[in-house]
Every structure is written in structure tokens, then in C-alpha cells.
Amino acid sequence: MHEELSSPELEKLRFLQRVQLRQLEQTERWIGAELSRLREVAARRPLPDGPGFVLSYLRRGGRSAADAVHVGDCRLAGKHVKTVTEDQARRALAVDGIPACEFCRPDADLGILE
Known part of the structure; x- marks a missing residue:
């Protein structure tokens, strides 16, 4: 054995x-x-009224920096957001390299799938 x-x-x-x-x-x-x-x-969290897309922001190094692109009614967008147009959202995703929210998937709505 x-x-x-x-x-x-x-x-x-x-x-x-x-x-x-x-x-x-x-x-x-x-x-x-x-x-x-x-x-x-x-x-x-109550749903925000109307905007199609928003950028959520975080503080980095004492400055505000875009964190993610969200569909306007995404409840995970946070409270520091800026409403953007479809073109601005596309640019943020495709050119500026800002990630899409993994939950609301604005990239799918905008036709930019990775």
C-alpha cells in the first residue's frame, strides 16, 4: 500500500x-x-424625474471626478449627479473612458456595447 x-x-x-x-x-x-x-x-431612494442619462461624481484628491454613466432613473447613481444628453453620455463612455453602470447598463441603451 x-x-x-x-x-x-x-x-x-x-x-x-x-x-x-x-x-x-x-x-x-x-x-x-x-x-x-x-x-x-x-x-x-426616490426616482429622479426625467433625465435620460446622468454622470455620477466622486471626490478624488479634493476635486470632483466623473465616476460612471447611468440611465437617468438608476437608483445607484448616488446623490452627486449631472444630467447629460445622449451625445454627452456616448462621449463619456467612448472617448473619456468613464465606465457604464453595471446595473442600469446605459451603454446598451446608447448602442455602445463592449
Whole structure:
């Protein structure tokens, strides 16, 4: 019969692997909980009136920078937004390299699929 190879170092590495797998599972649960929380917050936020597309903004280095392009009624757009036209939204996506929101997918509405 063939015995399984083992050493104290191998046992330590297997222990470390089990610990890391548990940590990964915990991190995945935290991510799921945060996504659920974000969905709940987005569901409670009132829908904005009318604009077709908006740019959401974040503060970077003390300055406001465009973060993503959203369809106007996207609840994940945040509260710092600027209404833009279809052409401005297309330019932001195609030329300026501003990403499209992964939830409302304005690139699909604009015909710019990656």
C-alpha cells in the first residue's frame, strides 16, 4: 500500500489553507450582505424625474471626478449627479473612458456595447 506523504511543514500549509478558505467564505458573506444593503438603500431612494442619462461624481484628491454613466432613473447613481444628453453620455463612455453602470447598463441603451 502507498502511504500519503506528510511532514510538519505540509500539515502547517494544509492548516493555513483551511483557515484561508474560511476567511474567503466569510468575505463572500460580507460582500453578499453589503450588496443586499445597497439594494435596500437603492430601493428606498426616490426616482429622479426625467433625465435620460446622468454622470455620477466622486471626490478624488479634493476635486470632483466623473465616476460612471447611468440611465437617468438608476437608483445607484448616488446623490452627486449631472444630467447629460445622449451625445454627452456616448462621449463619456467612448472617448473619456468613464465606465457604464453595471446595473442600469446605459451603454446598451446608447448602442455602445463592449
